[in-house]
Amino acid sequence: MTVFYNLHDKLYVNLTNLCSCDCVFCIRGGGDGVGDAESLWLTREPGVAEIRAAFDSRDLSGIAEVIFCGYGEPMERADTVMQTCEYIKSKCLLPIRLNTNGLVKLLFPCFDLSRLSIFDSVSISLNAADEAEYLRVTRPRFGAPSYAVMCEFAQEVMKYTAVSFTVVDVIGKEQIEKCREIARSMGVPLRVRNYIGNLTKNYVEGEHYEG
Ligand code: SF4
Numbered sequence: 001m002t003v004f005y006n007l008h009d010k011l012y013v014n015l016t017n018l019c020s021c022d023c024v025f026c027i028r029g030g031g032d033g034v035g036d037a038e039s040l041w042l043t044r045e046p047g048v049a050e051i052r053a054a055f056d057s058r059d060l061s062g063i064a065e066v067i068f069c070g071y072g073e074p075m076e077r078a079d080t081v082m083q084t085c086e087y088i089k090s091k092c093l094l095p096i097r098l099n100t101n102g103l104v105k106l107l108f109p110c111f112d113l114s115r116l117s118i119f120d121s122v123s124i125s126l127n128a129a130d131e132a133e134y135l136r137v138t139r140p141r142f143g144a145p146s147y148a149v150m151c152e153f154a155q156e157v158m159k160y161t162a163v164s165f166t167v168v169d170v171i172g173k174e175q176i177e178k179c180r181e182i183a184r185s186m187g188v189p190l191r192v193r194n195y196i197g198n199l200t201k202n203y204v205e206g207e208h209y210e211g
Contacts, residue, residue: 003046003054005070007035011063011094013084014040014070015051016077020103020146022139023127025168025195028071040071051084060092069099078104078111085118095120102150106142113153117160124154126165126190129178137171154188163188170195 005012012035019026032039046054066088068074074081075098085096102124104111116122128134131147140146157163165183167176169192176192183190 001042001044001046002037002040003051004058005035005037005040006063009062009064011058011060011066012070013051013066013068013074014042014072015068015074015080015084016045016070016072017042018076019073019101020076020107020141021073021101022141023125024137024139025170042071045077045080048080048083048087051080052087055084055088055091060094063094066094066096067099068097073101073103074098075100075104075111076107078108082115082118089118097121097123099123099125101125101138101140102153103140103142103146105153106146106149113156114160116157119161121162121164122157123164123166123191124150124157124188126150126154126167126179126183128167128171129175129182133171133175151182151186155186158188165190166193167191168193168195 002014005014014037032041034040068081068085081098088094088096096119098116098119100122125138127138128136128147131144134147135144138146142149154163154165165179165188167179167190169176171179180190
């Protein structure tokens with residue numbers, strides 16, 4: 001069971017396969033493994049003690065950043081994410097990033113977003129420039145409110161840590177330009193990622209996933 005895996009100089013944390021979205025470009029359908037992981041499919045979700053032990057067994061030499069991001073949306077396990085982040089912070093000085101779809105408030109309405117201040121950065125999948133397109137490409141199980149909730153999440157979390165948006169290039173130039181406008185109007189940097197359709201563990205460029 002792969003909880004941590006390396007890709008380049010990043011250490012990724014894979015805590016769940018659950019996700020409230022079903023993105024048309026989700027790489028989970030393109031392969032099982034990423035980086036040095038044979039498979040990111042979890043037979044069960046690891047507990048906190050297991051996660052800590054798995055982290056303690058990793059060699060951190062050459063690692064520049066820890067990123068919560070795997071074959072699922074990390075914040076499906078919000079409390080475990082927080083506990084794991086706190087543990088890693090207690091063990092090393094590496095910067096830690098959360099990659100998320102920004103829908104935690106729909107999963108856990110009482111979740112206090114100020115808790116995310118423990119992260120050095122939060123990367124949010126913007127994915128589309130309007131609600132209709134967002135629904136089309138991410139197919140969130142929470143439906144129409146999702147886009148507005150994701151944007152509100154970004155604006156709120158900006159109060160506590162560095163936030164950026166991402167889009168994948170397959171959404172097309174027009175959508176990307178509109179996304180740039182939205183990101184600019186909100187004062188959030190936008191990163192355009194290369195789409196990775198048929199992911200293999202030999203993939204060497206770009207980021208493989210946004211949750
Ligand atoms: S949010 Fe991420 S994990 Fe979830 S379906 Fe979309 S790309 Fe896949």
